[in-house]
Amino acid sequence: MNRRDFFKGLAISAFTASVGSNLIEKADAFTVKTYPITTKFPEKDKLILYSERPPLLETPRQYFDRAITPNKLFFVRWHLADIPTYVDLNSWRLKIQGNVKNPIEFSLDDLKTKFEPVSFYAVLQCSGNGRNFFKPKPKGIHWNHGAMGNALWTGVRLKDILNYAGIKSGSIEVAFDGLDKPPYPKTPDFIRSLPLDRVLEEDVILAYEMNNEPLPYLNGFPLRLIVPGWYATHWIKSVSRITVLDKPLKNFWMEKAYKLPDNDCECIKPGEKPEKTKTITTMNVKSVIAKPLDNSIVKVGEVIKIAGVAFDYGSGIRDVLLSFDNGKTWEKANLGTYLGRYSFREWFFYYKPKKKGKLTIMSRAINNDGQMQPFEIGWNPGGYKWNVVDKVQINIV
Amino acid sequence: MKKIIFLLLLGFSTNLFASDSKLNLPIYSYPLKEGKGKQLVETYCQMCHSVGYILNNAGVDKKTWEHIVHHMIHDFKAPIDEKSAKEILDYLVKNYGTKNK
Known part of the structure; x- marks a missing residue:
């Protein structure tokens, strides 16, 4: 065979x-x-x-x-x-x-x-x-x-x-x-x-x-x-x-x-070798923006639906927050039906762009244990566990 | 001559694919860059995986390509002799290294 x-x-x-x-x-x-x-x-x-x-x-x-x-x-x-x-x-x-x-x-x-x-x-x-x-x-x-x-x-x-x-x-x-x-x-x-x-x-x-x-x-x-x-x-x-x-x-x-550096940040400097490693196990808290897609063109005054999913390792999603000013202020997205603690949690938000130009939309999930997506994550040799605050940029015309 | 070999291979391959397989998976040919070592890459690397893996890792530095080739030989036991491995590495670094993102 x-x-x-x-x-x-x-x-x-x-x-x-x-x-x-x-x-x-x-x-x-x-x-x-x-x-x-x-x-x-x-x-x-x-x-x-x-x-x-x-x-x-x-x-x-x-x-x-x-x-x-x-x-x-x-x-x-x-x-x-x-x-x-x-x-x-x-x-x-x-x-x-x-x-x-x-x-x-x-x-x-x-x-x-x-x-x-x-x-x-x-x-x-x-x-x-x-x-x-x-x-x-x-x-x-x-x-x-x-x-x-x-x-x-x-x-x-x-x-x-x-x-x-x-x-x-x-x-x-x-x-x-x-x-x-x-x-x-x-x-x-x-x-x-x-x-x-x-x-x-x-x-x-x-x-x-x-x-x-x-x-x-x-x-x-x-x-x-x-x-x-x-x-x-x-x-x-x-x-x-x-x-x-x-x-x-x-x-x-x-x-x-499937090994991670066995230290607090599960990270090392690129090119270095971890002193100790451990097997990757649980997922971390994460949200992803599905729509609008990056570089979408949107008209001023036209309401758009921003939508995505969020999940973690099983504590469940408490909130998904969105920012339209690079993280200075945050607004709560609406959460969809709860389908169990290990499931994707759908979320959505209706948004009306007010002025022309490029706009970055950020999403950040928080789980029931209080953990939230970070703005940056340390590097690891396997490139595992990416869960940084998600972003898309839209073009308002 | 090349055509004959090709037809032979074609017959050989289709026979093997015509088993009781319920699922017919597609085969893709990828646009691999011309250059010294290309043939070795096609012969050895494609024994176990498509060229898609190579293109997807384009842009990594020389050290990472070295690591990958080493990983294939030592961890996955790819039967590549030292001379061929060096030529494969040179090809990958030259055509799919940091300058070729």
Whole structure:
């Protein structure tokens, strides 16, 4: 399997290196500054293309004017290019193994019928969402605001499944492996672990539905780990093997990837090396302005709707404040319906521009723990956790 | 000759794609700059990922490109010999370095 796919990869390299095929989509609009909108991906509508192998697709900013992100517009991010494009549910099984009393396998039907279903809204956000705004540019995909989305996830509690299998004493972590594989067999497979105490919380589930539909393949069909409040790196896609561990999982992904400087600001000076690092976990408080778009032209006296979303790690959003004078004064935006503490909170504000010229609109969210978006954030090598006060500039004519 | 190889590859690839895949993913060709080392970049880098990754990281400094190439070889085990790695790095720094944002 690996070998075949490795050769498939080689074939693609040689293939794309050749000239003049009309079977290949030409990414002409793709430059180092602009990325084309693609509509060529199955299951998906208009998304921004960064890469197709593995697929890296960003949700355009204007779609964050609503609390629920439709599956078709939900961002896509895989680490390894050999992603599942077909799963036969007759033979697919979820394996529970490792430090358990009864190693066991479940079909998707078993999961749906043997355990109590749970549903809640939760924001899925890539650790590197907003990486493009850090200066200097950290390495990695330079996402703007669109490596995030909010969906209604339905599935089963991980706690129920693990208790069914029986967790042996001495267990400390649980490892998750998905169906994605590296094209080159020696590349470390994407397997990550979570601390056992987090896994046993009520809100950690394995979801088989996203917004009342089976998950798109590109978002982790048939089963995805949901860790609300925590960054997407923990939300393993197409989970097929769960291993209970009595010692920490050691691999590239756990030891070197998704690390933050372990100090108060979680930051360092660019070019320096952090003394100590820690694994990224909870998200911070953030708001994003979806509309109007940057550089929109608006007429004096014409009322415009400013809209966006706000969220945090689960304390919930208390307020979203807007400023039209570079942060001197702030006005409260209207908040939309509350859909749960892990959900996007929609917000909006009607504004009537009074005089001609350029105007900067700023948004700043405050959560129920009193934390608010900062005006600046320290640099970290991964370009993670961007949550600076959001801004758009409009042109009033 | 080039055309024959191309057709062979075309046949090879379409056969592999014509499995029972439910999802047919598109393939894109990206406008990679001409220059010494381009072919090595196409051969080695595209084994595991599209050129999109390279273009998206354009504008990083030499040290960061070094870090990235090193990361591919040491962490992701890309089978790139030292001489090719150097040529790839030179190509990336020259064509997608800080002067090429």
